[in-house]
Amino acid sequence: MKNKLTGKPLIWLVFASALVGISIDIHNKMADSGFFEALSTFKFFTLQSNLLVLIFAGLTILGGKKSTNNVMQFSLGPITSYIVLTGVVYLVILEPIYELYGMERFASVLLHYVTPPLMLLYWAFNEKRRYTFAEFPTWLVYPVLFMVWGIARAVFAEDYLYPFFDTGQYGYFIAFYLLFVALGFSSMVMIFIFVNNFYMTPYTLKRGK
Structure with missing residues (x-):
């Protein structure tokens, strides 16, 4: 029963949340700047990570059980960590300084607060592969x-993707912001691997002997 609720239905929710969030965000940008300018929103980590989730969910839905026998099984952990990073960074750093309303706010909620926890739940219930700590650098x-x-982009084009890239305003202090984000994500990856090894797949190696 658990697999029926946390397998395909959950990945469908992940797919729908990412698809609707991305679609609304692009539509909002199109209304202001046109189609091609709207596509430039994919330069942001939020859209990129949600697109990775969308592709993963779509291929999982189409591939069914076969999707666990190829490269997809090695993508679940990293992609989940990227989308969780999206939600955490937005909540901690960006939410206090961004004021969004209407459909922009709705898209933001889907991209930052709905898709990440849904993907995390899917990972928690469906990841069967045992990670190794040697994978840490690749993530x-x-x-x-x-x-x-x-x-x-910030230095050569003065295009600041996020406030913590704004070299014009913060100068070399952006190094501290980026170091904070890097350390936070590194810690999160280690937590993913630790939880996977000691709680999700603790007996995998023993069974294989």
Whole structure:
């Protein structure tokens, strides 16, 4: 019964939340700036992480049980950590400084406060693979590349993806903001791996002997 409730129905909720959130966000931007300018919203980590979730959920729905036998099984953990990072950073850093109303607020709630916990629940009930601590660096590749790209845009194009990339206002102090985010995400990844090893799949190795 648990699998029936936490398997396909839950991944459908994840898919719907990410799809509706992304669609509304793009529609809102199109109303202000046009279609091609609206697509530029995918430069933000929020849209990128939600798009990764959308693709994962869609492929899982289409692939069914077969999706557990390919690269998808190695993507659940990292993608879940990225979308959780999206929610945590927005809640802690961005929510206090952004004022959104109407459909913009609705899209933001879906992207930051609905999709992340739904994906986390799906991960908690459906991850069967046992992680290794050696995976830790690979999980960091995407967020680190995003940080480097964000700094490059700030320095060379004066395009500040988020306030903590604003070199014009904060100068070198952005290093402290980014260090805080990096340390927070690194700690979160370690928690994911720890929980997976000691609570979700504690007997996997014993069964394999």
